[in-house]
Amino acid sequence: MPARGYHLSKDELGADILEVAMGPHHPSTHGVFRMDLKLDGETVVDLKPIFGYLHRNHEKLAEDIPYLGCMPFTDRLDYLCGMTNNWAFALSAEQLIEIEIPERAQYIRVICAELTRLINHCLLVGFFINDLGALGTPLLYALREREKILDLFETLSGARMMVNYMRFGGVRCDLPDGWLQECERIVGRFPAFLDEYETLLKDNEIVITRSQNVGVLTQEEATNFSITGPMLRASGVNYDIRKVDKYGIYDRFDFKVPIGAHGDCYDRFMVRMLEMRESIKILKQAIADIPEGPIMGNEPRVFKPDPQETYGRIESPKGELGFYLIADGTTNPYRYKVRPPSFVNLTALRHMCIGHKVADAVIILGSIDIVLGEVDR
Amino acid sequence: MNNFIDYKLIELGQWTVGLFNDYPVVQILVHLLLATLPLTLVFMGAFGFSTWLERKGLARIQNRLGPNRVGIFGLLQPLADGIKMLLKEDIVPDRSDKLFHFLAPVMLMVPAFIAVGFLPLGDGLMALPMDSAILFFFAVGSLNTIAVFMAGWSSRNKYSLLGGMRAVAQMISYEIPLVLSAVAVIMFSGSLNAQEIVASQQIQSWLASGNLVKEFFGQILGWHIFKPWGFAGFIFFFVAALAEANRSPFDLPEADSEIIAGHLTEYSGFKYAIFFMAEYISAFAIAGIATTLFLGGWSGPVIAGLPWFIIKMFSLFAVMIWIRGTLPRLRVDQLMGYAWKFLLPLAILNIFVAGFYYFAEQQFGSLAAFIGGWVIGFGILQTAAKGLSRLNKSPTLDGKRVYQLVE
């Protein structure tokens, strides 16, 4: 895939190219990520993403731990979305042992996943505008709203972010009394916050001039880079695993997928804003329909699946999150491989940044929505 | 007139100088001290207060509490910060240009304080009463650029250098619309003298009438901001002033999300504090000059003079804080484009509108000129602005977008 932009030698340019190492300690590289930039004035001529500063041996570690023991580690992949990470891992392990998941557990999973999507997207928008230089005001509004959902998670699972809530065959514990009512109240109020958020940001002339037509990724390019998630949909590809795979019970809900037309930073930001509204739709349906019943199938804690391989994937807020497992008949996975959306989406960074300004490189990185815990694993 | 505070202050000053009548050399020194020392102290205090104000205001905008640990409402926070800054290690990069690294904060500080000297704080209250004070103000303001460049260049840091480059480009570009939007006022007032500009914004005939209501409104209605060209000019001036003072959304030289802290990256301890102080005082100075040019300076009802000037200056500063809490930052090229392709033509057009308004006032009386000016003059400016933004718009920038929702 040839990168767009220009590659000029030093002599052709007639001036020195400034090499700047942006990161690993930089205010807006979203963690310990480093971009080696080659700048011509302020224009990015070349960019080299460097990561691995947060490598924690996640995949190798799992090979020495029983399947269930890996569950708390998945929380730490994309530490903003513990619930969806749990679900993705549970989904792939459930394929190994083929068990039925009770109805109520399915609903709880959907509710948790969509709440996670709300958290992730409103935080992302906050960080994105923060990268645009807005001194954190939208970010702090997002954090304010996130707190409420985190409180819900805490009541449900005991922890705010490192939830470790899903189990193979269901979820760990049932909803406490009054949890659903509280959840309904918070979800009911969320659209008002979204309206305010959109008024603050959507029509802002500076946001528009800064983010429109910046970091464009066409349909073809996006699919070739195997981009997934909101970023792919912002490029105009209708691909949402909730619709494609219909995993869990997503076929029961009525929701739509927002699609962007330009594939630039503004589209990525707006697609996420719209996805939050669709998530609220799903949440309202799920809260209304949730049945009574058991929350766990009768599943042994430690099991020895037959030698086989599986790949379970879900639409995590950031894109396709998949777990590839090879079982060898023991209690531990033989191979445990994560397909993190952040990492794969990051591959398009260089392509998108070349030819833009330094300031754009920062917001393009922000619009990809990476979490270094997931990139480095 | 009820600006007795100013008169009392001036009397006090004259009395103090009078004490040294027998020692002419000492008298000159005392005179100089009286002109500069209170100003320095007051503005340094104002700097401390404004950092508190900014942190508190931003915090409330962001639904936080802000500083509240040191003193009541955290009012002593600036003091604590100052002590902390003083005690911090002063780190100078090994390969930096040590002399310039040291001189840069000083270079920024000096023009900032000189600029404050040109502000007409009250009736007759002016540290450097010069005939062409406004012009001097702009001349001194242009020195900031050099200091920022010095800081950026001498640090031997790539981020600093980028910040320095940005600062130079930005400040040069915005100085032109800044001065041009002030030209309309200078033209209308017919003077470069700050006091005369303030006086031209008071309706003298109403003030002399003895009617209390007329006196009250005579102090307000004459402000240039109520005139169409003055309103437009104020917007241009304020935008350019934000850029001159490196305030958000034009804080590119120290854009923290892109180039860490720009020219300030390698500064620490007291030098950093001095930078900070100089920047805030420049912001004050430019808010003060905007007050003088467009908001009637020290004129105001009931207690004209120093109090009104301070109220107006701090209000403008509060608006700066408000903007900082709301807006994202522009990009370098957009920033330059905005100055050259949008502000500059409009500021020039505004001079013409002001000229026509001036003649219309003489021909048809002030009321007719006022109404006509708002309808025609402002209409012209508005249309021009729209046309310019359409002209400048890149073809792919389509503003509001409609999104598809598919199954």
Next chain:
Amino acid sequence: MTVAFYIMAAIAVLGAVMAIALRNVVHAVFSVLLFFSALAGLFILLLAEFIAVVQVLVYIGSVGILMLFAIMLTTKVTGDPTRKLLSRGWAWGGLVSGALLLAFLVPLITQSKSESNSQLSNFNPSVKDLGLTLMDPYFASVGVIALLLTAGLIAAVVAASSASGE
């Protein structure tokens, strides 16, 4: 007044000498700026406020910055240290330039002494008078200069845009 003049003059001379002598280009430019500011101070001492302002605004604020900009684009900031300040032709150059300076300045100084201060005393160097002078008797020349400068500016813009448009 005299003391102030000598201080300013000393600073100006120092700045000028340093601008030539310093091998670091950026330092040299800042010496030039120092010289300019001392000059502005001298103008203020002469009660030529407006000229002082213009000195600061144009020379320090614009020309100086322009020089700095030009330097930023060059790669070599520090000059070659092996090159000596005193080369063989130095003495001759100094002699010639000193002679020229005298040739130009001496007549001027003697003239101003002889023509008395009568002309100076009734000249009021206010900005208003300056403006009136420029706008009344010299209006035509000022207008022509302004037009020329505008044309030059437009030409520069056209040249720059066509160069980058390729």
Next chain:
Amino acid sequence: MSLIAKGILQGMAVTAKNFIQSYYKKERLPTVEYPEEKSTVNQFTRNIPFLVYDGEDEIEGMRCTACKLCEKACPPQCIYIIKDTDENDKPIKRPKVFDIDSSVCMSCQLCVEVCPFESIRMDSEFELSNENRFEGLLINRDELLKSNEYYHEIHPIEAQETDDRIAAKIAEAETKKKAREEKARLAAEAKQAAAAMKAAEEAAAETETSATEQAQQSEAKAEAPEDNPETKNT
């Protein structure tokens, strides 16, 4: 962008609204000023594990039997257990050393889930800061031991469920034991009757039966955590 940018003004109206409302709306100022006021800790919160004991005495009432299931289940392997021994070097069902490295613990609650004796539970204590980053963060057995009352205080619902479960277990064990005793008694009676008949010839067989009886009883004791006589004190 015309002279006045509409979108920017809209945004500024939003921030102004937030600024003003932060003075009178709790929702707009969610800050809790921590050291002075502490937000109520959710009763479901989990942080670092602790060991529950019943009754007054920490050592006697300890539920933990040092079975090391939690040690095996812990994914980051932050639990370290050594079994206690008595004077004769005979192992006792009680840990001598039970360390949790709180700097390693990731609060995943898997140890709680595997514990068959309802002994290890999650604490909601969050102020764990310490001056010593090595020994200070290594929590030993005596620090980990907390009473059942404390457990009830921090996690009322969960603790009640646990107690109910233990009570049910004990009741079950009790009924089983009673049934067994009854059975044993009946058998003994029958045997006594039989013994009366053929006392002399079958003396060897009788001794064998009583030995089996004893073995059965000790087995029942092991199944239920009966070494805690005050289990039902709540």
